[in-house]
Amino acid sequence: MSKRVLIVDDALFMRMKLKDILERNGFEVVAEAQNGMEAVEKFKSERPDIVTMDITMPEMDGIEALKEIMKIDPKAKIIMCSAMGQQSMVMDAIQAGAIDFIVKPFENDRVIQSLNKAIK
Amino acid sequence: MNDNSRYLDIFFAETDEYLFRLNECVLELENNPEDTSLVDEIFRAAHTLKGMAATMGFNKMAELTHHMESVFETFRSGKSSITSDIITLVFRSLDKLSEIVEDLRAGKVLDYDIEGLIAELDRVAKEGGAAEGGEEVAKKAETPTADLSAISDVDLNLINYAYEHGFKAYAIEVELAEDCLLKGARAYVIINGLEKEGEIIQSNPSTEVLESGEFDNLFKLIYISKLEADKVQAMVEDNLEIKSVKVEELKKYMDLDTIESKEEKVKVEEKTDDSKPTTGPLSSGMNQYIRVDxxxxxxxxxxxxxxxxxxxxxxxxxxxxxxxxxxxxxxxxxxxxxxxxxxxxxxRMQPVNVVLNRFPRMVRDLSRELNKEIELIIEGEDTELDRTVVSELSEPLVHLIRNAADHGIEAPEVREALGKSRKGTIKLSAYQEGNRVVITIQDDGKGIDPEAIKESAIRKGIDVQGLSDKELIGLIFNQGFSTSKEVTNVSGRGVGMDVVRQKIESLDGEIDVISQVGKGTTFRIKLPLTLSIIQALLVKVGPETFALPLGVIERVIKLNEGDIISTHGDEIYIYKNKAIPIVRVNEKLNLESQDGGSHIIIVLLGDQYYGLIVDELIGQQEIVIKKLGSVLKGLKEYLGATILGNGDITLILDISNLCSEEKEDE
The missing domain is CATH 1.10.287 (Helix Hairpins)
Known part of the structure; x- marks a missing residue:
């Protein structure tokens, strides 16, 4: 059974990129969301195994969405996607329950490594 | 190490670069031994080289680099003074290294006698008090990870207490990957993960420092947990962006208080990140090139x-x-x-500044040579052009700039007498317009006098009957034509402008010239881009639909007939408090227009705005430019044609031609 992933990012390009990486490595991308609000909705409806969560997004940012999702499922596996210079936000996210983070630009191997670690 | 062969090219390219840098830096270091940033760079370069060589399995190379690194380490810690003897030794080592690399490149793996060098290096390193062996290198056992002297009494008690209660204590040393971007966050994730299974009783640097990310890639932890060492190891290794992890059980030290025993049970694990050969070298700024037809x-x-x-x-x-x-x-x-x-x-693209960036120097030299004061202004150097075009552009531009400096700009005294500033200006600008790039060379010099051309032409026996001023000026593009009264070193031998034109035409481009006596001369070169797909605005003029390249369109304004002011038979519109000429597209193309147009399309060509009047806006669309065939090539008003989504064919207007004709009419 391939693991089911929800991709959250406001940029279509980043979602495409990530989706591509994931699907080529045997993950199933079950849903995509372009802001935190959507992410929470999609999480509720899809119950993915893993969520990749961008930090900076309109409507509701990744940290807020993370907190919301953790409320729904404290065992949710959420990997933050961050850019350089978001150190403190990443740490907030880890504190709030994110299990890992990956840094943009994405390197395929690291993305996969992180997801594999998440589902261990 | 099975499939490293495909990284060979990158490896060698990068190795060359590092070796070059090393040679350079060491040379500099000899003159400048106090420069710590230099030492740091040398150390980093050596370190990287070592890692690369080890990854590729080039052991001799890795070994030699490793021992060099140890010497550099003593520089860094300030324990060795940098003497010329040491520098000589380093250079000898670098030479050896280059030799090894050259052989590797040629596919030879030889057995080098590097023992002598290594021994010398080690001696220097030892004198400098560096720990023999330095950091991780292939197959070499490491010095222990945790410095026990740093553990306080309280911690020792804690460790002992832990053992009494079935816990184990570990010293963990983590080295993050060099390209790790958010070190603080990464360390935090690792620590967080560990703390789920145990407790970190000490960290070096402190957790605050770790979280701030203000540390070198290395940090050490004392960790208490019920997990076995290999579990701890795996847990840390699971994280991203980790270069190496060493986990060492501390129990030993509790039993035996001799520090020597540290040597005994050391677990070294170098993590060879598989992504490294591909991403590492590539992301570190080296590009690879291939040739493609x-x-x-x-x-x-x-x-x-x-x-x-x-x-x-x-x-x-x-x-x-x-x-x-x-x-x-x-x-x-x-x-x-x-x-x-x-x-x-x-x-296919390359920015034009590849060619343009040599001109400031050239103009400075020219102004000295000609005793003139000239300022060169370059605009739009980021404009990109097909690379074949860029490489061919240099010669004609050099010529035009020389011309401008020599014939165009007057001597400072003359300029002053004419009421101009002493300093003349040559402005070189490049901008994209639809599927073309326009490059203009503009000077504020004396301009080209049509009468002088006429005389010169008559002297050469050219029939100038009925030629307009513009046509006369256009004659300068003919072979053997020069208006200069005297020949200087710089230009004026009458070879040149025709060559310039030929060159531009061979690139599928056009060149024309606008000149006003006393005011200056502007050469305008239009070059094709490979860009054959552009964004366009579709408009209706009369019964016809046309496409306008979106790139030059500045704004579209709803037209109220009262906005247009007629002066001396010309129409102008006030835009941004400036009067700009109005071009009625229907008149230019001899088309019937129902009600005098509905919109003004403001276009910017170079630094001049024009207002184009059209009847109706249709919308924006991506279009593919198809060249007009040879029969229709003479139609100056059109750039080409395109096929629209519904299958219709539409002509693409050549805005700069439409507008420049306007200019001539003035």
């Missing part, structure tokens, strides 16, 4: 163009049936075609 790129481009046409047609179909099933994939197709286009274009 331009024809292949051309056919690639053509295929992409076809794709765009069909995409537009699909979009039209979608508009009719409005099926959401089609919408989503169609959007993806749109995105991908756009990316494809960008890609194929970028492959």
């Amino acid at each position: 331009l024809k292949r790129l051309d056919s690639f481009m053509n295929l992409v163009s076809e794709l765009v046409i069909y995409r537009t047609r699909l979009e039209n179909v979608y508009k009719d049936i409005k099926s959401t099933d089609i919408n989503e994939p169609l959007e993806q197709v749109a995105r991908i075609t756009t990316e494809l286009q960008d890609l194929v274009l970028k492959i």
Whole structure:
């Protein structure tokens, strides 16, 4: 059974990129969301195994969405996607329950490594 | 190490670079031994080289580099003074290294006698008190990770207490990957993970420092947990961006208080990150190049163009049936075609500053040579052009700039007498206009006098009957034509302008000249881009639909007839408090227009605005430019034609031609 992933990012390009990486490595991308609000909705409806969560997004940012999702499922596996210079936000996210983070630009191997670690 | 062969090219390219840098830096270091940043750079370069060599399995190279690194380490810690003897030794080592690399490049793996060198290096390193062995290197056992002296009594008690209660204590040393971006966050994730299974009783640097990210890539922890060592190791190693992890059980030290025993049970694990050979060297700023036949790129481009046409047609179909099933994939197709286009274009493009950046120096030299004061202004140096065009552009531009400096700009005294500033200006600007790039060379010098040309032409026996001033000036592009009264070193031998024109034409470009006596001369070169797909605004003029390249359009304004002011038979419009000439497209093209137009399209050509009047706006669309065949080539008003989504054919207006004719009429 391939693991089911929800991709959250406001940029279509980043979602495409990530989706591509994931699907080529045997993950199933079950849903995509372009802001935190959507992410929470999609999480509720899809119950993915893993969520990749961008930090900076309109409507509701990744940290807020993370907190919301953790409320729904404290065992949710959420990997933050961050850019350089978001150190403190990443740490907030880890504190709030994110299990890992990956840094943009994405390197395929690291993305996969992180997801594999998440589902261990 | 099975498939490293494909990284060989990158490896050698990078190795050359590092070796070069090392040689350079060491040389500099000899003159400048106090420069710590230099030492740091040397150390880093050596360290990287070592890692690369080890990854590729080039053991001799790795070994030698490793021992050099140890010497550099003593520089860094300030324990060795940098003497010329040591520098000589380093250079000898570098030479040896280059030799090894050259042989490797040639595919030879020889057995080098590097023992002597290594012994010397070690001696220097030892004198400097460096720990023999330095950091991790292939197959070498390491010095212990945790410095026990740093553990306080309280911690020792804690450790002992832990053992009494079935816990184990570990010293953990983590080295993050060099390209790790958010070190603080990474360390935090690792610590967080560990703390789920135990407790960290000490960290070096402190956790605050770790979280701030203000540390070198290395940190050490004392960790208490019920987990076995290999579990701890695996747990840390699972994290991203980790170079190496060493986990060592501390129990030993509790039993035996001799520090020597540290040597005994050391677990070293160098993590060879598989992604390293590919991403490492590439991301560190080295590009690789391949040569590709331009024809292949051309056919690639053509295929992409076809794709765009069909995409537009699909979009039209979608508009009719409005099926959401089609919408989503169609959007993806749109995105991908756009990316494809960008890609194929970028492959061929190069910014013009490759050529332009040599001109400031040239103009400075020229002004000295000619005893003139000249300022060169360059604009739009980021404008990109096909790389074949860029490389050919240098020669004609050099010529035009020389001309401008020599014939155009007057001597400072003359300029003053004429009421101009002493300093003349040559302005070189490049900008993209639709599918072309326009480069202008403008000077504020004396201009070209049509009368002088006329005289010169008559002397040469050219019939000048009935030629307009513009046509007369155009004669300078003919062979053997020079208006200069005397020949200088710089220019004026009458070879040149025709060569310039030939060159530009051979690039499928055009050159023309606008000159006003006393005010200056502007040469305008228009060059084709490979850009054959552009964004366009579709408009209606009379019964016809035309496409205007969106790139030059500044604004579209609804037209109220009262906005247009007539002066001396010309029409102008006030835009941004400036009067700009109005071009009635229907008049230019001899088309009937119903009600005098509905919109003014403000276009910016170089630094001049024009207002184009059209009847109706249709919308924005991506179009593929198809050249007009040889029969229609003479039509100056059009850039080409395009096929619209509905299959109709539309002409693309050549805005700069439409507007420049306007200028001549003035």
